[in-house]
Amino acid sequence: MNLLGMIGGTSWHSTIEYYRLLNELVGDKIGTQQNPPLLLYSLNVKLMRENDPEKIKNSYLEIATKLEKAGAKAIIICANTPHLVFDFVQPKINIPILHIADAIAKEAQRHGYKKLGLLGTKPTMTGNFLQGRLAEKHQIDTLIPSEEYIDETHLFISEELTQGKFTDKAKDFYLEQMQLLKERGAEAIILGCTELPMLIKETDTKIPLLDTTKLHAQMATEFILKENK
The missing domain is CATH 3.40.50.1860 (Rossmann fold)
Incomplete structure (x- = not known):
């Protein structure tokens, strides 16, 4: 090995x-x-x-x-x-x-997904290191939450999830964001923070999830x- x-x-x-x-x-x-x-x-x-x-x-x-x-x-x-x-x-x-973007792309391509929603920290959502690699290397588009929700999406991660706190309030917030991204055309959602799969499970939503950690x-x-x- x-x-x-x-x-x-x-x-x-x-x-x-x-x-x-x-x-x-x-x-x-x-x-x-x-x-x-x-x-x-x-x-x-x-x-x-x-x-x-x-x-x-x-x-x-x-x-x-x-x-x-x-x-x-x-x-x-x-x-x-x-x-x-x-x-x-x-x-x-x-x-x-x-x-990690190459791992995401491999699974997206297996399902034929061309447009993905992305949830994560503010740098992950607004930076180019994940979205750019998905677009340039794999021809996959990404959508992020509306600007009004970006800070809140980040704060739940930085102030709760990375501290080992997994609350119903955070879970409800992210499930709502997933639905909004789906309505904008996302075929699946990238759980782009390694703590998100610890909060949201596949059984919590009918929207396909891409667990970046796994x-x-x-x-x-x-x-x-x-x-x-």
Whole structure:
């Protein structure tokens, strides 16, 4: 099996989900008498809350370099928003970063979806690192909540979900946003925050959901089990 480097900590709740899924998915393939080789670096979430783009990018580069030197054959960033560092970090290391947008696209294409709703943090929804990659590399369009709802969509994540709080108020809000996105043409909804699948389940709505955590872990599982050429 290939050694996978993991960058987690934003938040530790979602990092646990990644670790659990990777072990379960690999176990489903090769049996539970084995488990995958994983190298986890859990950073302090304070880094993201400081909102210093240069510090964030350089910190992720430093961590990715450490993981590469330690023998990782690829890296997975265990959250959606930190993928904003991808274009800065990837050219400076010699192993691939498994991009979460590519995992989303693979599942969307399997179902024939061309237009997706996106829920996540404000940087994830308004930035180009996820929407841009989906459009330019995979020809998939994305819709985000109306401007009046952007801040509230972000605040539930930053002030509740990443703190391990999962309330009915937050759940009702996101279900309403999903319906609004569907009415605007979204064929499925990207749960673009790794805590959202912990709040919203497929049984909560008839709208198709794309669980980025699970899809990303599936992509990583394929890499872990891929034979070296």
